[in-house]
Amino acid sequence: MKHFLLAITTVFYFSFLTNLKAQEQTFSNPLLPSGADPYSTYYKGYYYYSNSIGGDRLQLRKTKNLANLKQGETKIIWQPPINTKHSKELWAPEVHHINGKWYVYYAADDGDNNNHRMYVIENSSEDPFQGEWKFKGKLATPSDKWAIDGDVFSYENQLYMIWSGWEGDKNGQQDIYIARMKNPYTLEGERVKISSPTLEWERRWQGGPEVYVNEGPQFLQHGDKVFIVYSASGCWTDHYSLGLLELQGHDLLNPDQWKKHPQPIFTTSEENGVYSPAHNSFFTSPDGKEDWILYHANDNPGDGCGGKRSPRMQKFTWNADGTPNLGIPVSIKEELQAPSESK
Template sequence: MKVNFRQKCLVALSVLLILPMGKVTLAVSDHNDFYNVVMQDGADPWVYKHTDGFYYFTKTTGGNVTLWKSAQLTTIDAAPTKVVNTGGSGIWAPELHYINGAWYIYYAMDDGDNVNHRMHVMENTAADPMQGTWQYKGQITDSSNKWAIDGTVLQVNGGLYFIWSGWEGNVNVRQNLYIAHMSNPWTIDSERVEISRPTYSWETNHSPNVNEGPQVIINGEVISLVYSASGSWTNDYCLGLITADISSDLLNPASWNKSNQPIFSSGNGLYGPGHHSFTKSPDGQEDWIMYHVAKYNNAGWNREVRMQKFSWNADHTPNLGIPVDPNLPITLPSGETMHARYEAEKGTFGGDAYASSSPKGSGGLKAGHIDTPDSYVEFSVDAAAAGEYILLARTANGTAGGNWSNFQLSVNAGPSSPFYITNKGWENWGLSTARVQLKAGMNKLRFTKGEGYGEIDFIDIKPL
């Protein structure tokens, strides 16, 4: 028996699971929630919502700057990309800013030796940063020309400021936060001013001492500079807060006041949250923080990207709370399209594959044991219109050796392609994504054995 089921997101399922005693259960349902993994691999996320309604995202890739363009926050991982070649090496924590009608990428780069990390900037005057030509504008520095990373731009009261993390001298004793005035988006025209150095116990519990990843957000008359502290390679990595009045002299260190406690740290089984960015929901009504965390306890620099909504304290500073429980769904950002969810245990199994218990799975069950060449789990998707769709799967990989694994994913019996799953342990669920081309009407999505092993909790389907 088949049921044609139209949904708000224009995707529906027409396969029913017929259970004993004649009970019939739909294998799909509309969902307005997600589990807060945005990317299953990556660090130093930067996301910017432009006036065109799109989100522009970037992160540390090491060898270049890669941009993603997405209409929705939860689908960034599967969004179209553009690689901007920068030359050099050690490309860290790029940020994309729109200033005075042009696009600017700020990024740290060295020549193969970390001691030579400095901030650099590129410009693109096209309306869409995925188009046009990126031109190198040069190194951006003050007269000291010391080690510098994690640069960001503050636009306030008609003024332009550059804020970054740097060394006081030529040796890595500690990372301080500095601010300087800018005469244009690629030129600093003042001396650097130190506005923070690691002093509290939660900032100095690892060596070298670190203040880095500064991000600014303004609410009312308060500028909140939220920064990362402690060792980025440890579970102690966290976010601290420095504030200034919007009308104060921002080049005066006395204008900045540091909180004596972190405002966002490990919790709910997530470790080392840090190096974040702030953005708005698609309808502009909600505030969201995107951040990286370790993939598992003591994972060090093996990190993933998550996000969650936050509120405001009475003093106009951000109330970030604690990292959301990774095994509890949270409501989609307001204005995002709902998606069709297919619980994996309700798929069609072949070979040795079958559904089994999942203590942290969305429905208490998962699809697994896809361990032999003839094993598979298959989903039947009825698309209301032909086109490109986004597939988001809650996946896990605990294959011995710690390597990535993959399924082979085929659509309508066509050629298969790898569907990658990071390795962070069984029942430590992550997110795997793909863009799939569906025809109008019935489609078959099949996951078969690839490299290593994996499990699926559910899949979500959204129009691109």
């Protein structure tokens, strides 16, 4: 009898642990109550996460699994000196680990949007939550035009930055530009325009300012395929969506080698109650076996560009032709399996 009770107890105990583990391995969106422009970097067992928090400072979060982002360690890492050209409207920070140092790239201005430019800070510590963050300066090509949403990546052992900018000095259209980098804090040569909002779905401004938008570019590579995923139509509209550029050669600075796909690849799902899903980034699961998209979206039509945007994530796959298949934005009511971890 004693052995029978022990066996039953053991079965219930392991069943309890299994159910508990299953609960720990699921999550639902959003990852945080609010936060636009989500980005993460995985380094030595931790994700370091950033998003726009508004105002005059930059913040990092640290977690072993992005499904547990709410419980992650949080730290304000940078607040620029007041009354400078980069002291206000800090937007879309991205945290990167390059050549043994940490960098955060972000857009900022002096309170006047016309003066938005890209800036970068650096930290030599092994852990970006430790050490000192130092201001490295502005990232600009000789033309020094309006710039936001910078993304930095390496392709064939060369660093590049892509961003959203104006052709001239007045708002009206945002294009996607690219330039080589001399080092992680210096652009090299002239900028090259590789995308403009020319398609009907990219030019829906829905009663807001009549501005046509390509922004939030993100580098994505899969095998020998190279893509840039970008956001288009105004964030103030319910039509804010993701589009796709595909490289048709090896010269990233040749606009003719970038093919634009005619339709958006990720867009509003009224059925699932997800509106304006865009300004995204990508990451892999802790075990490196799954591909995931991070993005922000609204729960209701008309929520626009304000603080109601919240970060979300979901797994994605690849089409037979090698292009990303992002699927449909999932409902906040749906339970999802957390990114897979090493056994």
